Amino acid sequence: MHRSTLAVSSGRPTGVGSPLNHPVVLASNFRGEEGAYARTHGTATWEGLEECIGALEGGQATAFASGMAAASAALFALAPKVLVLPTYSYLGVRALVTDLVEQGRIDVRPVDIGDTAAVLDAVDGADVVWVETPTNPTLDVADLDAICAAAASSGAAVVVDSTFATPICARPIEHGATIVIHSGTKFIGGHSDLMIGLAITADAVVHDRLRHARLVNGSVPGALEAFLALRGLRTLPLRMERAEANATALAERLRSHAIVQEVRYPGFAAMLAFVVAGGAEAADAVCRNVRLLVPATSLGGVETTLERRQKYAGDAHVPPGLIRMSVGIEHVDDLWADLSAALDTALDTGCGQRASST
Numbered sequence: 001m002h003r004s005t006l007a008v009s010s011g012r013p014t015g016v017g018s019p020l021n022h023p024v025v026l027a028s029n030f031r032g033e034e035g036a037y038a039r040t041h042g043t044a045t046w047e048g049l050e051e052c053i054g055a056l057e058g059g060q061a062t063a064f065a066s067g068m069a070a071a072s073a074a075l076f077a078l079a080p081k082v083l084v085l086p087t088y089s090y091l092g093v094r095a096l097v098t099d100l101v102e103q104g105r106i107d108v109r110p111v112d113i114g115d116t117a118a119v120l121d122a123v124d125g126a127d128v129v130w131v132e133t134p135t136n137p138t139l140d141v142a143d144l145d146a147i148c149a150a151a152a153s154s155g156a157a158v159v160v161d162s163t164f165a166t167p168i169c170a171r172p173i174e175h176g177a178t179i180v181i182h183s184g185t186k187f188i189g190g191h192s193d194l195m196i197g198l199a200i201t202a203d204a205v206v207h208d209r210l211r212h213a214r215l216v217n218g219s220v221p222g223a224l225e226a227f228l229a230l231r232g233l234r235t236l237p238l239r240m241e242r243a244e245a246n247a248t249a250l251a252e253r254l255r256s257h258a259i260v261q262e263v264r265y266p267g268f269a270a271m272l273a274f275v276v277a278g279g280a281e282a283a284d285a286v287c288r289n290v291r292l293l294v295p296a297t298s299l300g301g302v303e304t305t306l307e308r309r310q311k312y313a314g315d316a317h318v319p320p321g322l323i324r325m326s327v328g329i330e331h332v333d334d335l336w337a338d339l340s341a342a343l344d345t346a347l348d349t350g351c352g353q354r355a356s357s358t
């Protein structure tokens with residue numbers, strides 16, 4: 001079945017007379033001799049979400065408290081000694097791995113994930129290759145086929161953080177990924193109203209280890225969050241269709257604006273980044289001057305958000321004028337009217353410069 005159909009039809013109770021949606025199961029404890037308990041046995045609410053995202057990604061899913069909890073569980077489950085890690089990727093995962101390095105539990109081989117030759121060089125002797133594609137915040141794209149093939153021939157597992165791609169734009173398991181993770185907080189939830197994480201695998205042993213990781217670490221999702229995330233998944237294909245069309249149009253319009261030096265848009269999904277001439281001052285002015293777009297750090301909601309990323313120590317490597325934008329489902333002309341006015345103001349007030357003059 002098509003993804004748009006799976007998103008709507010999977011993860012539902014099927015018995016005659018049952019409700020169409022799994023309820024929000026607000027229970028930790030369950031009657032009976034089996035010792036059923038939410039953290040150890042899961043709940044119907046989690047299972048509905050897991051069935052749906054599993055169907056979309058082509059594997060078995062485990063839901064976690066957040067995207068970071070899913071990332072931690074993937075590392076816990078695979079327990080790598082040697083990890084290939086993108087140097088330029090989501091700062092939270094890099095901070096987690098830095099802690100593990102400092103504790104002497106892991107060795108890291110840093111790579112530019114868009115540089116396939118460099119990644120392939122690093123694979124031999126590694127236990128796990130961590131891929132994020134497209135990357136946060138610079139939108140680098142990895143060659144999943146080449147990386148997964150190299151990892152398979154050297155016996156390494158591959159984890160793909162597919163948060164920016166969503167299961168609508170990529171299915172990493174089909175390319176050979178061992179585990180796909182998502183911050184479901186973002187596009188899957190889609191409404192900036194929950195935190196949740198997901199890890200999906202087609203390997204039964206790895207699935208058991210992910211379940212065990214959740215059980216022993218206690219990184220369980222909330223009942224309402226799981227319900228809302230599944231509700232979000234139902235409309236993910238539709239939302240992505242609109243958001244992607246908006247992102248494509250905005251990327252094109254941004255390219256022709258005088259203040260814009262560079263646009264990074266991989267050509268799919270709804271995240272993009274652009275660099276304004278005039279550095280941090282110009283980019284801050286743009287983020288301050290928008291009225292409809294929301295200056296905010298998170299992403300993946302129905303509303304368009306934007307943020308200058310170099311202000312974070314973890315993203316100090318990106319150009320000072322780089323603005324990352326999560327494109328929502330508003331009318332593209334309203335988005336462009338607001339964004340172009342903010343860009344014009346930055347230019348007119350002298351905060352920004354003409355890109356050609358830098």
Ligand SMILES: Cc1ncc(COP(=O)(O)O)c(C=O)c1O
Nearest residue numbers: 066067068090136163183185196
């Ligand atoms: C690519 C990526 N992976 C993982 C995470 C972590 O997700 P969460 O905030 O749900 O823990 C984020 C959060 O921004 C992210 O952008």
